[in-house]
Amino acid sequence: MKTKTSNISKTASISSVLALASVASTPVLAQSDVNLSAVIDGYFQEDELSEGLREDGFNLGHSEIALSAPIDDSFYGKMTLVVASHDGEIELEMEEAFIQTTALPGGFGIRAGRMLSDIGYLNNQHLHTDAFSERPIAYRAMLGSHYADDGIRLNWVAPTETYIALGAEVFAGDALALEEAEATDSSIGVTTLYAKLGGDIGNSSSWQLGAAYLRNESGQLHPEEHHDDHDMHDDHDMHDDHDMHDDHGEHDHGHGPAYGGKNMAIFDATYKWAPNGNYKYQSLSLSAELLIADDLYEEVDLNEQNIGWYVAGVYQINPNWSVASRYGKFKGWNFHEFHTEADGTTVAEFEAEETTNTSLSIGWHPSHFSVIRLFATKEEISGESSTSNTIVGIGFNTAIGAHGAHAY
Amino acid sequence: MLTLIKKITLGATLLAASATSQALNIFACEPEWKALAAEIAPDANIYAATTSHQDPHHVQARPSLIAQFRRADLAICSGAELEVGWLPMLQMKANNRELRTGQPGMFFAAEAVETLDQLERVDRSMGDVHAAGNPHFHLSPSRVELVAEELTKRLSLIDSANQATYEQNLNNFLTRWTAATSEWEARAEILKGSNYIAYHSSFRYLFDWLSMQQIGDLEPQPGLPPTPAHLASLIELSRNEQVAAIVYTGYQDGRGAQWLSERTNVEQVQLAYTASDAHPSLFDVYEALIDELERIHND
Numbered sequence: 001m002k003t004k005t006s007n008i009s010k011t012a013s014i015s016s017v018l019a020l021a022s023v024a025s026t027p028v029l030a031q032s033d034v035n036l037s038a039v040i041d042g043y044f045q046e047d048e049l050s051e052g053l054r055e056d057g058f059n060l061g062h063s064e065i066a067l068s069a070p071i072d073d074s075f076y077g078k079m080t081l082v083v084a085s086h087d088g089e090i091e092l093e094m095e096e097a098f099i100q101t102t103a104l105p106g107g108f109g110i111r112a113g114r115m116l117s118d119i120g121y122l123n124n125q126h127l128h129t130d131a132f133s134e135r136p137i138a139y140r141a142m143l144g145s146h147y148a149d150d151g152i153r154l155n156w157v158a159p160t161e162t163y164i165a166l167g168a169e170v171f172a173g174d175a176l177a178l179e180e181a182e183a184t185d186s187s188i189g190v191t192t193l194y195a196k197l198g199g200d201i202g203n204s205s206s207w208q209l210g211a212a213y214l215r216n217e218s219g220q221l222h223p224e225e226h227h228d229d230h231d232m233h234d235d236h237d238m239h240d241d242h243d244m245h246d247d248h249g250e251h252d253h254g255h256g257p258a259y260g261g262k263n264m265a266i267f268d269a270t271y272k273w274a275p276n277g278n279y280k281y282q283s284l285s286l287s288a289e290l291l292i293a294d295d296l297y298e299e300v301d302l303n304e305q306n307i308g309w310y311v312a313g314v315y316q317i318n319p320n321w322s323v324a325s326r327y328g329k330f331k332g333w334n335f336h337e338f339h340t341e342a343d344g345t346t347v348a349e350f351e352a353e354e355t356t357n358t359s360l361s362i363g364w365h366p367s368h369f370s371v372i373r374l375f376a377t378k379e380e381i382s383g384e385s386s387t388s389n390t391i392v393g394i395g396f397n398t399a400i401g402a403h404g405a406h407a408y
Numbered sequence: 409m410l411t412l413i414k415k416i417t418l419g420a421t422l423l424a425a426s427a428t429s430q431a432l433n434i435f436a437c438e439p440e441w442k443a444l445a446a447e448i449a450p451d452a453n454i455y456a457a458t459t460s461h462q463d464p465h466h467v468q469a470r471p472s473l474i475a476q477f478r479r480a481d482l483a484i485c486s487g488a489e490l491e492v493g494w495l496p497m498l499q500m501k502a503n504n505r506e507l508r509t510g511q512p513g514m515f516f517a518a519e520a521v522e523t524l525d526q527l528e529r530v531d532r533s534m535g536d537v538h539a540a541g542n543p544h545f546h547l548s549p550s551r552v553e554l555v556a557e558e559l560t561k562r563l564s565l566i567d568s569a570n571q572a573t574y575e576q577n578l579n580n581f582l583t584r585w586t587a588a589t590s591e592w593e594a595r596a597e598i599l600k601g602s603n604y605i606a607y608h609s610s611f612r613y614l615f616d617w618l619s620m621q622q623i624g625d626l627e628p629q630p631g632l633p634p635t636p637a638h639l640a641s642l643i644e645l646s647r648n649e650q651v652a653a654i655v656y657t658g659y660q661d662g663r664g665a666q667w668l669s670e671r672t673n674v675e676q677v678q679l680a681y682t683a684s685d686a687h688p689s690l691f692d693v694y695e696a697l698i699d700e701l702e703r704i705h706n707d
Contacts, residue, residue: 163471198471276461
């Protein structure tokens, strides 16, 4: 069922891209303010991280084609198409296709269409801007690496010296649905509220704090349906049996999260430093996020939370070299089995699994538009299936064309 | 009843009057435009997004900038794609409708002047170059005049109640500026034809104005840091040509200049480039520049 739906959208995506490509080749468009860009992301890694987007071997990563421009005096539009290879096949995904108001008064803005949710620190940033090959384990397990969906956002920026931004979003929720059936029950699957606060400390430092709440109507699992999936086990994907989208085995990457909860809270903190605020030669960026989800299972009252967090630091040593390091943990609850008590009552049993990732990444930047990166992650999983694995890889990431500015 | 209406009307009038007399908030992308805006609109709250120590090509669209952009009635930026890496993000994030490109509140100084080195064709293999030409034109006195005039028009459009004041400030500025320019030109007569190695094309307009020449660039390509091989080629160049100095700005890395200076015996100097605590006005910046160039010449 899921495959059919995605096939239809793929066809639609291809034809719209072809249409746009033919328009882009006309001189009229070339002279206007349309930004056409492509990010080429290729890599080799010897194994896979749990819940990750990247497969082992040589692959295209998160390559993208983006088209953006002011539409008219009132709107700006952007479309980002992601091209990735999975199991030797090319997969197209419409990551963004939105319009954004530019003319609303009072500091208000509305974005509608398909967009990256503005919750957390990393989620609204494109994957190719990351200093690491994969998102933190907390994002991989709870947000499907990064959460983009169809919906609408209203945000407001306060006219104050300290940056204060408030936002609310409503989304279809399919991309975060843990239960396919549940997703179709409601036309609004996900609702978010967020606040961001930020400022400077002297000339050299800046900071941002964020808090977000996400309600996911389809964020709960049903214990009885998925506990018998153990023959899906695979050497390098311990979580296949938890991936509820994954009816067809390990190679269908549904991109949805394996873990969730009806309610999720996200807290983030970022600090950046550069000597005298001059980012050209040297800079340090520290960030940390905490994701907590509860109401994990439907019908069963499991009084536990899925919790993930990470701390990351990126040090740009000089214009050509950067090093980055990240430590992250995720603790998630899985249904184990039903147990019948002596008095005849049935009790659901759950088990916690904890994943720890320690990552290191070294980047060589020949220019602002290209980076070649060597990366390694040590992954340790404790719980039912205790494992330890170190994954190393190398990749390149380059931008062609007028690529838009990146978020803080 | 009538007195009440009168009171309300009076109150509203006072409110409106206080609203118009409220100081404008001006967002300047670079310190040179903050300094210029202070000449024309001295009563405004002027915020500079960058300092003389920050390379305006490489700025983070950080939260404080978004907040200031949201508050501003007018933004003044060099344009010609200098701020292309961060200004669009501020425009997108700040939700300030008055500062959209094309609105009177968004003023790109490059639109008031003719830039040098415009290119027919640009590709990334050429480095950080822009088809719109060199955006570092604040060291061209005639272009500063043009920018001041256009800025005055924008201010008058946004804040018409104070139009007369802005025009008066402009005239006052232009009188002093023209006089100072003649003086600088007279002093710089001795510099004509002298050769320099510079970092980036930062001093392009200064050299153009005073008929000086940049014969070498520390950057192998615009935006790329000096490489050993490139610096070595500059040693060769300075053997064959008479080089007065190796010059760079407060935000450029002096190490390449120092390296070259040690091997060529050519003096390396960090020149005043834009407004700073040491040189708050554009007059101060130009004055310091001419002083320094004179000193180099006399050494």
